Amino acid sequence: MKIKDDIIMRKRGVFNVEIKVDRNLCIGCGACIALCPNIFKYGSDGKSEVKIDNVTNINETDKECVKRAVTVCPVKAITVNE
Numbered sequence: 654m655k656i657k658d659d660i661i662m663r664k665r666g667v668f669n670v671e672i673k674v675d676r677n678l679c680i681g682c683g684a685c686i687a688l689c690p691n692i693f694k695y696g697s698d699g700k701s702e703v704k705i706d707n708v709t710n711i712n713e714t715d716k717e718c719v720k721r722a723v724t725v726c727p728v729k730a731i732t733v734n735e
């Protein structure tokens with residue numbers, strides 16, 4: 654059932670991905686937040702956190718943005734699993 658749902662979502666241009674920020678590594682530089690404001694925000698401690706939840710449905714543009722954020726994060730705190 655899940656595979657079928659994933660195929661339907663991909664046809665609609667919606668992707669189910671797991672996005673995580675390791676807050677022990679994050680230094681709060683803001684790069685990911687500036688790059689992908691739809692996905693990341695500052696937490697109350699000044700570190701990045703995922704805006705919606707850790708497993709979310711995002712569109713192609715935001716998915717590509719998250720992939721770029723993974724590469725620009727200076728401490729490799731962001732992981733994304735499709």
Ligand code: SF4
Pocket residue numbers: 674678679680681682683684685686700701725726727728729730731
């Ligand atoms: S780019 Fe990395 S270090 Fe900078 S705020 Fe985002 S998660 Fe934290």
